[in-house]
Amino acid sequence: METHGRTPSRRTLLRSGAYLGAAAAGLTAATTPARADARRVRAAVAYPPTHWIPASTSNYRVSSRPTSYPIDFVVIHVTQETFPDAMKIFQDPAKQVSAHYMVASADGYIGQFVREKDVAWHAGNRDYNNRSIGIEHEGWVDKPEYFTDALYESSATLTAAICDRYGVPKTRTHIIGHNEVPNATHTDPGKYWDWDRYMALVKAA
Numbered sequence: 038m039e040t041h042g043r044t045p046s047r048r049t050l051l052r053s054g055a056y057l058g059a060a061a062a063g064l065t066a067a068t069t070p071a072r073a074d075a076r077r078v079r080a081a082v083a084y085p086p087t088h089w090i091p092a093s094t095s096n097y098r099v100s101s102r103p104t105s106y107p108i109d110f111v112v113i114h115v116t117q118e119t120f121p122d123a124m125k126i127f128q129d130p131a132k133q134v135s136a137h138y139m140v141a142s143a144d145g146y147i148g149q150f151v152r153e154k155d156v157a158w159h160a161g162n163r164d165y166n167n168r169s170i171g172i173e174h175e176g177w178v179d180k181p182e183y184f185t186d187a188l189y190e191s192s193a194t195l196t197a198a199i200c201d202r203y204g205v206p207k208t209r210t211h212i213i214g215h216n217e218v219p220n221a222t223h224t225d226p227g228k229y230w231d232w233d234r235y236m237a238l239v240k241a242a
């Protein structure tokens with residue numbers, strides 16, 4: 038999609054995206070005690086720039102998290118599609134699938150498709166959907182060249198910010214692959230996803 042490229046307008050898009058992303062999270066400081074707690078120990082990680090690209094309203098469930106359900110997990114996915122094709126899937130009401138975020142391979146660009154307060158349909162498990170934020174990564178499980186420095190760094194900053202906002206421990210018990218969701222039928226992010234590297238980046242963010 039055109040907003041991907043390193044065009045002169047991209048910086049502007051990212052700036053407006055950052056504003057929309059914060060608004061899209063649908064949370065205020067008053068409703069996020071975990072964030073205040075994290076700040077007492079160490080300043081919370083700031084969200085990286087995100088671009089609001091809403092999914093079809095048929096592809097997620099409106100909720101009021103973390104009041105309705107606690108957010109306990111970040112689920113890591115690989116799309117098995119290009120970013121634009123996955124975006125079209127999230128926008129197609131017939132698909133009944135979505136993720137909160139998707140990170141582009143080439144430059145770490147982050148689209149947000151579902152507000153964090155709402156339940157995206159990404160994990161194939163109702164309980165885990167209720168209690169997680171889903172992050173898709175553009176690429177294929179058998180094509181490690183899609184897992185670029187930019188993708189890892191951008192995604193790790195996003196995951197760190199999510200963990201700080203909701204008080205999710207930055208451990209592999211709480212930051213999990215789709216394949217680790219109970220009864221998962223998917224294998225993503227697959228054997229080429231570098232968990233050691235990713236977790237080090239999350240903790241360093």
Ligand SMILES: [Zn+2]
Binds near residue numbers: 113114115215225
């Ligand atoms: Zn997945």
